Amino acid sequence: MGAPKQPLTPLAMAILELLHERPMHPYEMTQIMRYRRVDYRVKLRPGSLYHTVERLDGQALIEVVDTQRQGRRPERTVYGMTELGRDVFAAQAQAMIATPADEYPEFPVALSALSELTKDEGIAQLKMRVMNLKVKIAADEVIIKQVTGDELPPLYWIDYAYSNHQRKSELDFTQRLIADLESGRMPWPDEPEPRLSIVKDENNDKTG
Known part of the structure; x- marks a missing residue:
């Protein structure tokens, strides 16, 4: 079986990344991802993880290597990565690192709609975003402090460092935007543009 025709999803990449360490069953994958805060960058729901594991198995990127049973608990299937899985993972990781993706985040869409609000509403919501960004940055830094x-x-938590840097850049942009709006350096659409006063010399207007 050849490589998948469609790129692997972020969750599929996260699963294969874990299986580089050792074979695991899906419940263990979920627990480790939550402990490592992988759910900060990947949508992680038990149902979607099991579905993704089944799809990876069907594509021969992973395979069943063992089954485990503890007491009366349901039997757990342990998966390991195949050579094809390693090759596909490496190829996609290389492509993702080298090529900027066309992503569609919400904030630029929200900024394009900003002028449809009143100035007071717009500034109030931007200030709320500043507060929320500060909370997320603080959470990032707790994780970074823990791993350090x-x-x-550092290469094992470079994703958190990137997210932290990205949020700080967005915070700086948003705070500057608020300052420009409040000072009038960036006029709101229904406000008059700053104009230079033109003083007429009455003598120049006299004729005769």
Whole structure:
């Protein structure tokens, strides 16, 4: 079986990334992803994870390597990565790193709609965004402090460093935007543009 025709989803990439470490059953994958805060960058729901595991198995990117049973708990299927899975993962990781994706985040769409609000409404919501960004940045930095305290190699948590940097850049942009709107440096559409005063010399207007 050849490589999948469609790119792997972020969740599929996260699953294959885990299986580089060792074979796991889906419940263990879910627990490790939550502990490592993978759900900060990937939509993680138990149903979708099991569905993705089944799809990866059907594509021969992973395979069943064991089954486990503890007491009266349901039997758990343990999956390992195939050579094809390693090759597909590596190829997509290379492409994702090298090529900027055409992504469609919400904030630019919201900014394009900003002028349809009143100035007071717009500034109020931007200030609310600033508060929310500060909360997320603080959460990022708690994780970064934890992993640096554990002396985890920086390359293992580079995704958190990137997200933290991205949020800080957005926070700086949003705060500057608020300052420009409040000062009038960026006029609201229903406000008059700043104009230079033109003083006429009455002598120049006299004739005769």
